[in-house]
Amino acid sequence: MDEPESAKISMTRSSEAVPSPAGQPPKTNGAQSKDMRGRPRRRADAIFRMLVQGSGVVLLVIMAAIAVFLILQAIPALKADTTNFLTTLNWAPDSTPSSFGIAALAFGSLLTSLLALVMSVPVAVGVALAISHYAPRWLAGPLAYVVDLLAAVPSVVFGLWGLIYLVPSIIGPSKFLSTYFGFIPLFETNGTYGKSVFAASVVLAVMIIPIIAAISREIFVQTPRDHIEAAWAIGATKWEMVRTAILPYGRSGVVSATVLGFGRAIGETIAVALVLSANYEISLHILQPGGNTIAANIANRYGEAGGIGRGALIASGLVLFVITLIVNFGARAIVRRGEREGA
Amino acid sequence: MAKSIQMKNVDIYYGKFHAVQDVNLSVPPRAVTAFIGPSGCGKSTVLRTMNRMHEVIPGARVEGRVELDGEDIYRPAVDPVEVRRAVGMVFQRPNPFPTMSIRDNVVAGLKLQGVRNKSHLEEVTERSLRGANLWNEVKDRLGRPGGSLSGGQQQRLCIARAIAVQPEILLMDEPCSALDPISTLAIEELMGELKKDYTIVIVTHNMQQAARVSDQTGFFNLKAAGQPGRLIELDNTEKIFSNPTEKATEDYISGRFG
Ligand SMILES: Nc1ncnc2c1ncn2[C@@H]1O[C@H](COP(=O)(O)OP(=O)(O)OP(=O)(O)O)[C@@H](O)[C@H]1O
Ligand SMILES: [Mg+2]
Numbered sequence: 001m002d003e004p005e006s007a008k009i010s011m012t013r014s015s016e017a018v019p020s021p022a023g024q025p026p027k028t029n030g031a032q033s034k035d036m037r038g039r040p041r042r043r044a045d046a047i048f049r050m051l052v053q054g055s056g057v058v059l060l061v062i063m064a065a066i067a068v069f070l071i072l073q074a075i076p077a078l079k080a081d082t083t084n085f086l087t088t089l090n091w092a093p094d095s096t097p098s099s100f101g102i103a104a105l106a107f108g109s110l111l112t113s114l115l116a117l118v119m120s121v122p123v124a125v126g127v128a129l130a131i132s133h134y135a136p137r138w139l140a141g142p143l144a145y146v147v148d149l150l151a152a153v154p155s156v157v158f159g160l161w162g163l164i165y166l167v168p169s170i171i172g173p174s175k176f177l178s179t180y181f182g183f184i185p186l187f188e189t190n191g192t193y194g195k196s197v198f199a200a201s202v203v204l205a206v207m208i209i210p211i212i213a214a215i216s217r218e219i220f221v222q223t224p225r226d227h228i229e230a231a232w233a234i235g236a237t238k239w240e241m242v243r244t245a246i247l248p249y250g251r252s253g254v255v256s257a258t259v260l261g262f263g264r265a266i267g268e269t270i271a272v273a274l275v276l277s278a279n280y281e282i283s284l285h286i287l288q289p290g291g292n293t294i295a296a297n298i299a300n301r302y303g304e305a306g307g308i309g310r311g312a313l314i315a316s317g318l319v320l321f322v323i324t325l326i327v328n329f330g331a332r333a334i335v336r337r338g339e340r341e342g343a
Numbered sequence: 344m345a346k347s348i349q350m351k352n353v354d355i356y357y358g359k360f361h362a363v364q365d366v367n368l369s370v371p372p373r374a375v376t377a378f379i380g381p382s383g384c385g386k387s388t389v390l391r392t393m394n395r396m397h398e399v400i401p402g403a404r405v406e407g408r409v410e411l412d413g414e415d416i417y418r419p420a421v422d423p424v425e426v427r428r429a430v431g432m433v434f435q436r437p438n439p440f441p442t443m444s445i446r447d448n449v450v451a452g453l454k455l456q457g458v459r460n461k462s463h464l465e466e467v468t469e470r471s472l473r474g475a476n477l478w479n480e481v482k483d484r485l486g487r488p489g490g491s492l493s494g495g496q497q498q499r500l501c502i503a504r505a506i507a508v509q510p511e512i513l514l515m516d517e518p519c520s521a522l523d524p525i526s527t528l529a530i531e532e533l534m535g536e537l538k539k540d541y542t543i544v545i546v547t548h549n550m551q552q553a554a555r556v557s558d559q560t561g562f563f564n565l566k567a568a569g570q571p572g573r574l575i576e577l578d579n580t581e582k583i584f585s586n587p588t589e590k591a592t593e594d595y596i597s598g599r600f601g
Contacts, residue, residue: 226438229399230434232427233396233431234431235508244451248440248442
């Protein structure tokens with residue numbers, strides 16, 4: 001298959017370079033021009049395929065190289081660890097004997113990110129719906145633009161906002177929660193604090209609302225007219241139309257947006273480092289100070305870390321990587337199941 | 344059930360575009376009224392004013408009176424949602440809710456009206472699907488999504504969904520344009536059945552179909568592209584197809600038949 005094709009290409013090359021000999025019958029000329037219409041396109045296809053495949057391969061190689069590099073860096077530290085890496089709360093890799101573990105950090109990362117999602121997803125979906133189907137048109141355009149803009153704000157800005165504004169002003173709401181909902185372990189506390197897991201989660205939530213809202217809005221506005229009119233025609237109110245036509249259509253998109261938001265929340269270093277007073281405990285009391293996340297811990301500790309310490313931080317980064325991978329695959333499974341049901 | 348429709352001096356706009364001009368007509372209850380006419384003359388537009396679906400398009404508006412049994416549905420006090428519950432609609436392209444099960448599609452309207460009684464819903468599902476001639480094909484897979492049916496089955500599902508709420512009026516915009524002859528025949532027979540209980544208005548490009556199923560036929564036309572469409576004449580189907588009053592009607596019909 002390949003042989004004759006390349007032969008053909010080289011043939012045209014020569015015929016392109018040299019004007020066709022006078023003796024050539026016009027029939028061939030006709031065939032040639034037809035070929036010439038087809039061939040550059042085929043060549044473009046081949047070039048494009050090469051580019052795409054090539055960049056795909058390069059990407060995979062880079063990823064693999066990074067993974068190998070990180071794993072090699074992490075192994076000596078993991079070997080030096082005298083306690084179980086998966087279950088230890090403490091983080092003292094550079095002391096003798098070296099002792100560190102991922103348990104408290106991973107717990108903190110998951111807790112803050114999940115709390116952030118719980119708070120942000122409903123708000124973000126509401127904002128997206130408001131822009132896509134509730135706001136008057138003159139307002140929807142600018143609003144969408146602002147949300148897109150907010151989605152691109154660097155996280156350190158949110159971190160500073162959290163530190164300067166949120167930490168002092170969250171004391172009131174925290175008090176309210178602990179007074180009236182203190183019977184729920186989550187809101188139980190031994191005092192009132194500004195810097196808390198709760199504050200960190202709020203910062204993360206505020207940070208990821210624009211992303212989730214921007215992506216969700218994008219999906220919602222693509223809902224086919226047919227579905228929307230079907231809902232109107234059976235006598236749906238606006239909210240019923242949203243529920244029967246728009247939300248089912250946007251479901252997979254919202255899941256993807258949520259995963260993206262989760263990825264940003266769990267990978268966030270600086271914003272969390274600014275509002276969390278770090279310690280290495282596993283505690284569900286989110287109104288109390290303490291807790292830490294993998295990403296914030298890396299940001300806080302990397303500068304001071306020795307050889308083992310760096311390896312340990314890299315190992316924690318690998319755990320973060322694995323967590324995001326698992327969440328990604330889980331979300332894909334959800335989306336796929338939704339699509340199968342809808343197929 | 345089964346109300347009459349009167350339109351009085353109705354003008355219909357899409358933003359600045361004057362789509363339909365000065366329609367006056369009367370649709371009797373328990374009969375089939377067919378709208379025919381060239382593409383773009385405003386048949387769908389007129390149909391969509393009868394259940395206040397026209398106004399869901401941004402900038403679209405209606406002037407004049409549209410009455411159901413003498414009651415103007417465009418009075419400010421009237422809730423369009425109530426109108427749409429009383430006037431069912433079947434669209435040109437089948438539009439079941441794709442991820443919703445067949446069963447839920449059929450009773451979607453009833454559920455919106457707050458009906459929760461399981462056995463009642465089940466009863467309505469079967470009655471409506473039988474009514475739409477779909478029951479035998481789907482009775483074993485009522486839990487499958489509506490999007491999993493063929494185009495013709497989807498259209499019958501949409502008819503089942505529309506009749507499940509037992510509306511006063513059923514509007515059908517080219518309901519058979521995506522169907523095979525057998526499904527088309529089934530739906531035509533269904534219309535014969537349904538008109539015992541409902542007022543039916545159907546838009547169709549198939550003149551044999553109009554002649555077969557309708558009691559009266561309205562011919563719409565437009566002078567030129569960009570001009571508003573008008574109702575040229577509305578009369579007994581027999582008269583329209585044998586001896587129309589207007590020359591334009593005759594031209595259109597003979598052009599198609601000849
Ligand atoms: N959503 C819309 N926005 C603006 N103009 C529209 C819209 N829908 C229809 N129109 C215009 O209104 C006029 C009437 O359209 P309508 O769909 O009622 O025609 P029709 O008679 O149903 O045609 P067909 O037989 O092709 O379905 C056309 O000129 C069309 O371009
Ligand atoms: Mg139409």
